[in-house]
Amino acid sequence: MRRLLVPSLLLALPLTACxxxxxxxxxxxxxxxxxxxxxxxxxxxxxxxxxxxxxxxPDGRLVSYAEWEADPAAYADSDVVLYFAAxxxxxxxxxxxxxxxxxxxxxxxxxxxxxxxxxxxxxxYGVTVxxxxxxxxxxxxxxxxxxxxxxxxxxxxxxx
Numbered sequence: 356m357r358r359l360l361v362p363s364l365l366l367a368l369p370l371t372a373c374x375x376x377x378x379x380x381x382x383x384x385x386x387x388x389x390x391x392x393x394x395x396x397x398x399x400x401x402x403x404x405x406x407x408x409x410x411x412x413p414d415g416r417l418v419s420y421a422e423w424e425a426d427p428a429a430y431a432d433s434d435v436v437l438y439f440a441a442x443x444x445x446x447x448x449x450x451x452x453x454x455x456x457x458x459x460x461x462x463x464x465x466x467x468x469x470x471x472x473x474x475x476x477x478x479x480y481g482v483t484v485x486x487x488x489x490x491x492x493x494x495x496x497x498x499x500x501x502x503x504x505x506x507x508x509x510x511x512x513x514x515x
Contacts, residue, residue, distance in 0.1 A: 415459030415507065420473070423466045430464040431493050434514040439477065441470040441485040446505060450486065453506045460511040490514045 413432045420437070423430060440447040447470075459465050468476055470485040480489045480497050488510060490499040504510045 413462060415461050415511075416464045417454060417459050418464060418466055420466055420468045420476070423464070427493065427495060433462050433464045434511070435464045435466060435491050436510055436514050437466045437468055437476070437480065437489040437491060438510075439468050439470045439473075439480075439482050439485055439487045439489070444470070444485045446486040446503075450505045457507055460507045463507065463511045463514060465507075465510065488513070 416430070416433070418430075423435070427435075438450075440451070442448075454465070470477065470482075470487075476482070481500060482489065484502060487500065487502050488504060489497055490513075492498055499513070501513055504513055
């Protein structure tokens with residue numbers, strides 16, 4: 356009995372990888388060319404007395420990687436976050452249920468990627484555990500990476 360227990364435990368260990376990755380919790384690296392001075396607000400850059408009409412944020416979207424990859428410019432009006440998920444991951448299931456119930460927040464495009472199938476993208480973006488989120492810019496370059504958020508609001512807040 357003891358001989359069967361140890362190998363069984365070793366096989367079950369990878370299934371518990373829904374924990375957070377300590378490296379992914381680091382603060383985001385500053386974007387290239389960014390400065391610490393805040394950008395002028397819309398009201399500061401308009402002549403006195405002129406009204407500024409702010410455009411509404413686009414609706415939140417949940418798309419496949421194929422959809423996003425086909426036309427990334429179509430999503431440039433929102434924060435784009437790649438969501439590496441696995442069907443067997445309990446945290447991923449919680450996130451999916453939250454997104455189904457509450458939707459994706461306005462101004463956020465969530466690109467869902469199958470963690471098990473897209474090892475190429477995992478390697479490209481430095482993803483080491485499922486339930487990882489990667490904010491990308493218009494060119495698809497990684498801007499931030501994290502784990503642990505389970506609601507659309509938390510994802511949008513971190514991506515902002």
